[in-house]
Amino acid sequence: MIGNDIVCLSTANRSKHIGSKRFLDKIFTVEEQVMIVNSEDPNLIIWKLWAVKESAYKLFVQQGFQPEFAPKKIICKKANEHFQVSMDNFKTSVDCIANTKFVYAQTILEKSKVISSCFELDSNIYYNQSQQVSLALKKNASLFFQIDVRLIQLNKAKNNIPKLSYKNTFLPVNVSLTHHGSFGAFAVVLA
Amino acid sequence: MEKTVLIEKLKVIIEPYIQDEDAFKNLTETTDFVKDLKINSANLVDIILDIEDAFDIRLENEDMEQMLNVKAAIEIVQSKQNSK
Secondary structure (H helix, E strand, C coil): CEEEEEEEHHHHCCCCCCCCHHHHHHHCCHHHHHHHHCCCCHHHHHHHHHHHHHHHHHHHHHCCCCCCCCHHHCEEEEECCEEEEEECCEEEEEEEEECCCEEEEEEECCCCCEEEEEEECCCCCHHHHHHHHHHHHHHHHHHHHCCCHHHEEEEECHHHCEEEEECCEECCEEEEEEEECCEEEEEEEEC | CCHHHHHHHHHHHHHHHCCCHHHHHCCCCCCECCCCCCCCHHHHHHHHHHHHHHHCCCCCHHHHHHCCEHHHHHHHHHHHHHCC
16 A cells, blocks of 8 residues: 655645644644754745655555544654654554655555656646646556556545556556646555 | 525635636535545645634634535534634
8 A cells, every 4th residue: 555645845835824833733743843843944844744644644544544634643753764654553654755846755555666756747737637647657557567558547446545447457556646736746556 | 604605705715725616616515625626635724724714713623624525614614603
């Protein structure tokens, strides 16, 4: 199982309330808020922690967590280059990278090889963006399994969990897709 | 506050964050913020804080957890206003 999340920084920083006490209190634990206020670039840490929580949440939902909007219940602790994330009995380790344009977080349960890619989107229309990310994922699956990309379908199962199938049979992979602002990403791992 | 007035007020708040115009035009009580309007979850907190300001209420984290669609948002805002 796999979860990922991308945050386009120029889009995210348009948030009206970012960094305000009320904003921080709604999303972050006290420990996370300390990380944020002690940082030289608080907004960057805000979105890193956000992406880390969001990617872990996607994984936890696949593990059976019932969807709800409770970012503060997802607790992040920095552990060397990773984040250790927990929510109730669920736990995972999340990797997070950042540059000046976007933040990307990813977490995987399996030990097998992961293919993931972050890229700039051609369109600013939501539907086209989803299509571009979905097609990029399908092309990779097509290369990997040596199957016709046109016969690969992406569907959302229960709780919005994405599934790839070929000729109406699920492919033995777990996938996660994300896009925000000008950037998109997918990640795929053998199940 | 009447429900229709409340929905109109809510629409003004969420419009800047929507990514699906058609779903917004056809907004009903069952419209889901994330699944239908494609609002990015990073913006949900902005919406929650805008709702607090517009209706002069304070939402607890338990309220926020439920606010996944228009109906839930209306119910929570109404109950907060009634208990003022």
